[in-house]
Amino acid sequence: GKRVRPMKMVTHNWGNLFCDLVASIIADALDEYSFDLISMLLVHDISILEQQLIQLGRMSRTYWICAFSVNQHASICGGNP
DSSP, rough: OOOOOSSSSOOOOOSHHHEEEEEHHHHTTTTTTHHHHHHHHHHHOOHHHHHHHHHHHHOOOOEHHHHHSSIIIIIISSSSO
């Protein structure tokens, strides 16, 4: 695909569940204030979330997720382990 600018930046606390990070991003895309139900749907029926995102035209929203984009070992620890 082509390069696009992210609409929002998301950070991740490594003490939290990765599923909660994904659920919170989907909650933001759906303009929800809580991600509890979304977290459950990610595990049990992700197709419902996909249908909602498509119906609302939210599949093209872009997010910069620093956990994937920043080499934290190099920037925090001074090098890779």
